[in-house]
């Protein structure tokens with residue numbers, strides 16, 4: 001596909017993925033290579049202005065895919081104790097990279113998060129989901145706080161596309177896959193959430209970037225699915241002997257440092273946009289079923 005740049009010129013896209021060693025970055029790189037696209041990766045720190053500018057000058061991408069971010073290890077609880085480093089990456093770095101791309105006339109896609117909302121009276125479990133226009137109402141973790149504060153500033157740049165992922169799921173049992181996390185927890189809460197099945201959404205991210213789309217998109221499959229529904233599907237399709245234990249949100253709160261976001265996102269804007277490109281993303285239950293069937297087909301058990 002030939003991309004239209006914001007200066008009106010057309011040229012073959014050259015992708016540069018930031019956060020090159022990360023989980024989502026690796027999957028993006030593989031997908032672009034499979035599509036026969038030119039793709040480069042970098043691990044340069046986003047907050048290092050000079051190094052970012054040099055990298056852009058050297059590689060001359062038409063599109064930056066920013067899959068870098070401070071996510072915490074083993075989980076986001078880490079960000080509670082390392083706020084300086086979290087701000088440098090998720091606020092200063094993310095904005096610096098977007099700004100450097102803006103100055104160089106490069107399209108910049110940021111892989112952001114939808115974990116900036118929580119169910120409330122007007123958006124209850126089973127009710128309407130949060131749209132891109134709703135103000136974030138979840139600041140229970142420092143990670144989410146950095147992400148929700150940076151988004152409105154980032155979205156004011158005319159070259160920026162912001163994709164809000166939630167609980168991403170890959171077709172393997174990588175430790176960062178949301179399903180792997182569920183399988184490894186001693187006990188799980190059971191609450192519906194919007195999830196991002198990467199097999200469906202990563203191709204959509206490339207499509208949106210190539211078409212020069214900008215603005216904020218809830219970037220999940222339509223619908224919401226509970227943890228027990230996910231595990232039941234996994235048991236039915238992949239691992240018949242699976243069993244698990246539930247606990248309440250109150251009990252969960254005792255074993256985690258930062259609170260966790262639970263919410264459903266409205267995907268109407270994304271669905272309508274992708275329809276323009278004849279691309280459909282399956283409803284989340286159907287998407288999980290297909291994902292687990294792909295896992296089973298390659299022998300994952």
Ligand SMILES: NC(=O)c1ccc[n+]([C@@H]2O[C@H](COP(=O)([O-])OP(=O)(O)OC[C@H]3O[C@@H](n4cnc5c(N)ncnc54)[C@H](OP(=O)(O)O)[C@@H]3O)[C@@H](O)[C@H]2O)c1
Pocket residue numbers: 018019020021022023024025043044045046047066067068069070071072088089090093111112113114165166167168176
């Ligand atoms: N996985 C999820 O559950 C999830 C959900 C929603 C949104 N997201 C967002 O999607 C993005 C990618 O997530 P992921 O799961 O692929 O995370 P990941 O595996 O932790 O990868 C993130 C990568 O970013 C790099 N990085 C961190 N700070 C950086 C900085 N200041 N400059 C340059 N690189 C930096 C990390 O390198 P170092 O390890 O060397 O620091 C790491 O390689 C993140 O922004 C994350 O917030 C993830």
